[in-house]
Amino acid sequence: MAASVADILRSHSTGRATVMGILNVTPDSFSDGGRFLRPADARQRAARLLAEGADAIDIGAESTRPGSDRVPPGEQIDRLRDVLPAVCGLGRPVSIDTTSAEVAAFALDAGAAIVNDISAGRDDPGLFALAAERGCPIVLMHMLGQPKTMQADPRYEDVVAEVAAFLRGRVEAAEAAGVPRERCIVDPGIGFGKKREHNLALLANAGALAGIGGPVLVGPSRKRFIGELSGAAAPADRVSGTVAACLAARAAGASLFRVHDVAPLRQALAVWDAICGHGT
Ligand code: HH2
Secondary structure (H helix, E strand, C coil): CCCCHHHHHHHHHHCCCEEEEEEECCCCCCCCCCCCCCHHHHHHHHHHHHHCCCCEEEEECCCCCCCCCCCCHHHHHHHHCCHHHHHHCCCCCEEEECCCHHHHHHHHHCCCCEEEECCCCCCCCHHHHHHHHHCCCEEEECCCCCCCCCCCCCCCCCHHHHHHHHHHHHHHHHHHCCCCHHHEEEECCCCCCCCHHHHHHHHHCHHHHCCCCCCEEECCCCCHHHHHHHCCCCHHHCHHHHHHHHHHHHHHCCCEEEECCHHHHHHHHHHHHHHHCCCC
């Protein structure tokens, strides 16, 4: 049975692997841009992700791929206006991928249940107040710099320790604004201001983020480091690498996975969990 929002928030203590299927309502996302702009197409895609075993759908109306420009809140809302009711109507948890409190409020009003903020409350301080008021979980992600320039030359002394310290600080800031720690989902931000070796270290040490807030989420799906390691130039050809990255993070302690390709990950998790003892 699919997990509820409460199950997702408990996944780090129950050992249940939970999955968010990605739905980008954007003309320019790096791997699925332009495909799901129409409400009927978006709903069909979401229904398929859920049928394949997604517990929630993460909808974004702004691409944050390296080099991208920010999309004003009004434009994000225009893209979401007809799509959100169509997807929320499927009756499963929906997460809104935005750094804007205005967009998040619009999505929560339309039936979304989780806010996914890649800026971890730094772009718009109103997001923490909103999450506190509505009692919803919030994903806090690490990003070095901004999408436009973040891949220029990211540097760390100790990437795992620095990302953990950042997330600890952001969870404290969320708590100070009234969001309980256990409703903060923490995410190392794979590909956001990170070179290949940084991504690999964070996936291998996802457990270092356990205990900072609630569950640990990772989002390696189809990202560039998989292409660099495997030679798969097209994002859609990076599915096996995505599965491998998720399993490595699962072994290290992550329990929430944000992916485009739900069915292959679900099959791999079923087998991996049965062998390694996380099965529920
Ligand atoms: N990655 C992307 C977008 N949102 N949110 C979280 N919490 N973690 C991630 O790793 C993450 C995210 C980028 O992937 P995608 O949505 O496929 O592409 P684009 O930003 O081009 O729309």
